[in-house]
Each structure stands twice: as C-alpha cells, then as structure tokens.
Amino acid sequence: xxxxxxxxxxxxxxxPSQREVLFTITRRGPVRLSEVAASEGINPTMLxxxxxxxxxxxxxxxxxxxxxxxxxxxxSTDQGRALCKKIRNERTDALHSAxxxxxxxxxxxxxxxxPVLESLVETLNGQDQ
Numbered sequence: 001x002x003x004x005x006x007x008x009x010x011x012x013x014x015x016p017s018q019r020e021v022l023f024t025i026t027r028r029g030p031v032r033l034s035e036v037a038a039s040e041g042i043n044p045t046m047l048x049x050x051x052x053x054x055x056x057x058x059x060x061x062x063x064x065x066x067x068x069x070x071x072x073x074x075x076s077t078d079q080g081r082a083l084c085k086k087i088r089n090e091r092t093d094a095l096h097s098a099x100x101x102x103x104x105x106x107x108x109x110x111x112x113x114x115p116v117l118e119s120l121v122e123t124l125n126g127q128d129q
Contacts, residue, residue, distance in 0.1 A: 005038065008094045009087040013057060017042070021050050022076065026084045033062075059083060070091040077079050 008014055014022070017040075024036055037047045053076060054060040059080035067099035076084070099107065 005091045008091045014053075017046075018050050019054055021047065022054055022059055022080055023084055025054075025085075026076040026081055027075045029060075029075040030063070031075075033072050033074060036074060052106060054080070104126075 009019065019037060019039055020043070024039055027030060028035070028039070033044070033047065033051065036042075036051075037044050041066060042050070049064070055062065058077055060074050060076050062072045062074055065073060069075065099102070099110075102110070
C-alpha cells in the first residue's frame with residue numbers, strides 16, 4: 001500500500017527517491033545530510049545527487065553548520081513544503097477513494113486489524129534501534 005501511495009504523484013521532475021528524500025527533509029529539517037542518508041538507507045553519494053537535484057529545483061537549501069563548516073544542514077524551501085503538501089493531499093484523496101470502494105464488511109475488517117498492524121509497526125521500529 002505504501003508503495004502504491006508513493007506512486008500517486010508522478011511527474012517527470014522528481015523520482016520516487018527524490019520525493020521521499022524531500023518528505024524526510026521537510027518533516028525533520030533542518031537535518032544533517034548524514035541523518036537523511038541513515039533515515040532513508042541511501043548511500044551518501046546517491047543522496048548528494050538527489051539533494052543536488054532538489055536544490056536545483058529550489059525545493060531544498062543547504063546551509064553550513066555554524067560551528068563546523070564541514071557539516072551541512074538541509075531544509076525545505078517554501079516551494080518544497082508546498083509540493084509536499086500537494087503530494088500528501090493527492091495521496092490522502094487516493095486512499096480515501098480506495099477506502100470508499102470497500103464494502104462495509106471490508107472496512108470493518110480493516111478497522112479490526114489496525115491494532116495488530118500498529119503493533120507490527122512498533123516491533124519493526126524497535127528493530128531499527
């Protein structure tokens with residue numbers, strides 16, 4: 001489901017990886033490049049390319065750390081935040097539409113399964129530590 005929702009907003013300007021990095025920077029920024037690499041599981045070289053593309057599209061900015069110029073912090077621009085909001089809205093609309101196509105019985109089964117799914121997420125998140 002996550003993969004399907006990530007593919008809802010498709011345009012020629014951003015790849016799925018670029019969109020997800022933009023979301024991470026928007027959600028967590030300002031954030032260090034190394035933190036984004038760890039969070040997204042992307043090697044630093046690939047991440048640098050992704051960030052360069054986002055920067056050239058005026059979606060993110062890099063600023064040096066005030067105490068260590070070797071460290072760069074990433075933040076989204078107003079344009080980047082607006083794009084994230086638009087994509088989130090499109091994903092929400094797509095999910096709402098898909099849920100609307102379920103029967104009442106299917107929706108109830110989904111509601112009944114939520115606690116188990118939440119427990120799975122907590123278990124998986126605990127494995128990262």
